[in-house]
Structure formats: structure tokens, C-alpha cells
Amino acid sequence: MKKILITGGAGFIGSHVVRRFVNKYPEYQIINLDALTYAGNLENVKDIEHLPNYKFIKGDIVDETFINDLFSIHNFDGVLHLAAESHVDRSIEDPLSFVKTNVIGTMNLLNAAKNQWKDNFKGKRFYHISTDEVYGSLGAEGLFTETTSYDPNSPYSASKASSDHFVRAYGETYGLPYVLTNCSNNYGSYHFPEKLIPLFINNIINNKPLPVYGDGNYTRDWLFVEDHAIAIDLVFHEGKNHETYNIGGFNEWKNIDLVKLLCKIMDQKLGRAEGKSQELITYVKDRPGHDFRYAIDASKINKELGWKPSVTFEEGLEKTINWYFDNEDWLKNVTSGAYKEYYQKQYS
Ligand code: NAD
Ligand code: DAU
Secondary structure (H helix, E strand, O other): OOEEEEOOOOOOOHHHHHHHHHHHHHHHHHEEOOOOOOOOOOHHHHHOOOOOOOEEEEOOOHHHHHHHHHHHHHHOEEEEEEEOOOOHHHHHHHHHHHHHHHHHHHHHHHHHHHHHHHHOOOOEEEEEEEEHHOOOOOOOOOOOOOOOOOOOOOOOHHHHHHHHHHHHHHHHHHOEEEEEEEEEEEEEEOOOOOOHHHHHHHHHHHHOOOEOOOOOOOEEEEHHHHHHHHHHHHHHHOOOOOEEEEEEEOOOOEEHHHHHHHHHHHHOOOOOOOOOHHEEEEEEOOOOOOOEEEEEEEEHHHHHOOOOOOOOOOHHHHHHHHHHHHHHHHEEEEEEEEHHHHHHHHOO
């Protein structure tokens, strides 16, 4: 039996990855390690908690002793590392917590894996899940490829870039078998409503202003989270050691166009007059260091592993919006308490 550690499995993407692995690989023992920060929520994995090949452990990857003890108790065959501080705006307010989790936390996992596996790396794999933000910002043309130089601009992307470098350094220096992926913006169910799409869905439902940063012409490449989970499964099982794969949706949208589309779909679903939700659009102060455009060239993973997105943006958005309508309690729970303080501070 394979024993797999998935970190950050109570978060947005992590919960989809854990669900996929637990359901698809009953022969694996999946350990979900998560500190349950504001972004982690056991409700995100409630549907699988009873399954015999699944176990949740609450713990902090920054705690070196805890991580070393965890590895000495469990003989892991593989690690899928998703735990992170993930929100750019929070990294601007509190960069150090991003260094702690994203850099030190990753180092603790790398050290523990190296020490446990060093006598025989065969069959072992450390999979680091990263972001396209490490490549910096594109102008109007061009795409990020796996050989694009790193040029991070936010404390978040600088911390992810640093962790990526350490993963590769452990591969080169100690022979640690790793794979690494850099993915574009995800959207879908269980997405915490601090990020653009779920925040705007929640605000449209509640008739609150839609705070578009700057002129709204910033561009992102959007990928349905379940397609990201499929890609992660594929890379974990079939990717080549010491390789990097870019993952993206081939789906670029200017923020303002995306927001208008969201308003249109939501008007139909809420039975509002067309154009009603668009009246909520409010241009607000720009994000400092705001990257102009991200766009991924995902041809390597397509050619080498046969992956491509399975869901169109229209289908994915429809599924996402329906999920938020069907899970009002989830949305209410995560937007009570500390969220209100965060929102007030960020948007007042
Ligand atoms: P998220 O913020 O929704 O979830 C992060 C999870 O990590 C939470 O469950 C949280 O409790 C946990 N966590 C945070 N600090 C921890 C710590 N010190 N110890 C243990 N657990 C901790 O993030 P996400 O959007 O699901 O992103 C997951 C990973 O994918 C991150 O590494 C992120 O950089 C990367 N990524 C995200 C996107 C995206 O669009 N969301 C795109 C590309 C890559
Ligand atoms: O590209 C991958 C990255 O995508 C991930 O690594 C990050 O973890 C994830 O948070 C996401 O980063 P972004 O900064 O691109 O996502 P966010 O949803 O915060 O913002 C998307 C765009 O929308 C960005 O141009 C900023 C803008 N925006 C965002 C918010 C929250 C607004 O205009 N208003 C807002 O209130």
C-alpha cells in the first residue's frame, strides 16, 4: 500500500486533490495534513472523512519537530505539497507569515522527506504545487513557458519562487525525486471568498459593491479547479522526475470582462433585470505591484502527458455559481467572524 501525505488538503485546491486521490485510489492511504488556518475548513472534505483510506491530521508545517515526528511515525511514499498562504493581498499586509509557511514550511517538508528517503529514493516522489506568479508579469503579448525566468513581484510570489528554488536545489544537491507544477488562476467550488470570483459571487448575491482594482484591464488565465486536480494526479503518477510542467486553462480574461460576464449570469439566475448587478461595479484603489497579465503555455503537459482542460469556462462558471447557490451555509459560515474584519480592513 502507498502512503501519501497531502498538505493543505482542507483548502481550496487541496480539498479537490484529496477527494480525487481518496476516491480514485482506494489502495492508497491518504494523510491530509492541514493547520486549518482561516483558509482551511474541514467542511471542504466532509464527504470523504468516513472513508477507510483517509486520515486528517491537524498540524503546522512550520513546526519542524512536529514534521520530523510525523515522518518518523509514517513511512510516506509520496508528498503532494499544497499547504501555503495563498492570497496576494494578505501577503502585502503580512509578508513574514508567507515566508514562514511557504518557505520555512516547505524546507521542513523537504528535509524530512530527504532524511527519510535518502538511503533509497526509488519509488519516492516529492510534488511541489506552485503558481505562474513566480514568472512575474507579462505585457500584452507572450506566454509563460517552463523556461521563462523567475521574476516575482509580490511577497506571495517571491515566497513561492523561493520554495520552488529550494525544491529544485534539493533535487540537484541531494537527488530528491521531485516534480513541480506552476498553475494559473483556479476557480470552482470551496474557493474562499477573498479571491476575485467567489468574492464577487458573494457580493452579487448580497447586493454589495464589486471592488475592481485599478482600471480592471488586468488579465488572468482561469482554470477550473477539478481540471487542475486531474493534472496534478497525472503529473504525480506520470510526470518525469526533476521536471516542471506549466498548467493553464488557455483561457485569458480581462478582470472587467470576467466581472461583467459573472454579473450577466448571476442576473439570470437571481431573476434580476439584465444589467442590474453591473451597477454594483466599483473601481477602487489598485493593488500595489499589481501584475498586469498572466498567461500560461501549457503545451508541454499537453504533449508529454496528454492533459488539457476538460471543461469550458462557461461550463465551469455555471457549475461554480450553482455550487455557491446550493451551499449558502458554507458561504455564510466562512464569511462570518474574522472574514468581516478582513473585509473591512481590505476594502474600507
Ligand atoms: P488555500 O489558501 O485555499 O489553502 C491553503 C491551505 O493550506 C489551507 O487549508 C490552510 O489551512 C493550509 N495551510 C496554510 N498554512 C499552513 C501551515 N503552516 N501548515 C499547514 N497547513 C497550512 O490555497 P489554494 O488556493 O488551495 O492553493 C493551494 C496551493 O496551490 C498553494 O500552494 C498555492 O500557492 C498553489 N496555487 C494556487 C492557485 C490558485 O489559483 N488558488 C494557482 C496556482 C497555484
Ligand atoms: O495565478 C495563480 C494565482 O492566482 C495563485 O497563485 C494565487 O494563490 C491566487 O490567489 C491567484 O492570485 P491572483 O492575485 O491572480 O488572484 P485574485 O483572485 O486575488 O485576483 C485576481 C485578479 O482580480 C487580480 O488581477 C486582482 C483582481 N482583483 C482581486 C480582488 C480580490 C480585483 O480587482 N478585486 C478584488 O477584490
